[in-house]
Amino acid sequence: MARRDSESARRGETRERILDSATTLFGTRGFEAVSLDQIATDVGVAKQTVLYWFASKEELINHVLTRTAAELTVVVEAAIRATIDDPLERVEAVVHAVFRSAVRRPALLGLLREMSRLPTHSAELSVTQLQPLVDRAIDWMAHEMSAGRLRAGRPEIVVALVYATVTGIATEPEALRVAGWTEDLVGLRRLRSEMTSFLKAALAP
Amino acid sequence: MARRDSESARRGETRERILDSATTLFGTRGFEAVSLDQIATDVGVAKQTVLYWFASKEELINHVLTRTAAELTVVVEAAIRATIDDPLERVEAVVHAVFRSAVRRPALLGLLREMSRLPTHSAELSVTQLQPLVDRAIDWMAHEMSAGRLRAGRPEIVVALVYATVTGIATEPEALRVAGWTEDLVGLRRLRSEMTSFLKAALAP
């Protein structure tokens, strides 16, 4: 028999729901720590339905990673296009955009941090997919540094430092709570504002 | 029969080796992703030996967390005592000290990041153990800010930002490698130096 009302059986809809759930669970609890059964239960289907859409757990996370990398790329590029040609403004815009995505779906950046714990093939896959974005960021930063519009330094390391700061903050609400921060709207605004000042001070020439 | 040469059977030695291995494995691969069998194999004993020293997996990680928190506290306090009363110098000294520990044993900071994924009780435990250190850092930073010796801001968030930057960099060599960084001695020195400049610029008044 059909599992649920016929309406929800629209093509590919289950597949998307599985990807959504897997993104959240893998990103927040880790790849190995999440079982196919948990994902299936979360979506409301049998485990075998998950394995129908994705031949194995590894194939599932590969699709999750591809989708996430694509989403991040879109977010970042949109933010870049929307700003004027001032390096600090641009950093602020990108950080705001990424931060907004991360608040809406904490698992996004969590997935990136999960990279080093994934099966070799999946890790390489995600590296490949993010490489262009990273390379562009480094080139851009090198250019702005030599133009004297950003504090001089090794661009590849500075990019990594900015990345570490943003993902660290966005993926570790626990740490913030230990520091006495409150996770409400006001707290979020303050956090974003402090992070922006922090990064601008760190990058300004 | 005795498993190995009688010499290694010295009191408590196995227990320490289990704690060491568990710290490394939990910190690098995650609590749920590491099985008691893997730890036992790594140490070179049977799984039941692990369960003899620690009644359950949760008790094991609790001891790991306690030891790690104590070690970090010692490292930080020693670094503080060894510096003069200048805020930027002090931050640099603490960051250097923590970074040195993290390079020697990457799992140390990885464990902190694992906090949010631990069983409730273990997470609370580690929070409790680190709370004094965090509170002191915040108080100190608030004091230096109001004295105009550090850039003004919300001390609790700025502390979290520094923490995020350092742990993010130290626990994600993958991300650095994507950025083209090489993990050798020269690379490490450059990394430490860039991180220091970055943080000093971010915190200077």
Next chain:
DNA sequence: ACAGGTATCTACCAAATGGTAGAGGAAACT
């Protein structure tokens, strides 16, 4: 020599894991 504690092992166990085989219902095509 022997009794008792200490440390490690082998042998299990129930539950959960990722994955296979194949049945069956619904819709679409002929």
Next chain:
DNA sequence: AGTTTCCTCTACCATTTGGTAGATACCTGT
């Protein structure tokens, strides 16, 4: 109407999981 295709399910399976029970060897104090 019949057939095929698509989607989801139930029923298994071998392996691994955290954990229990109990045997065995070693050391120490008497």
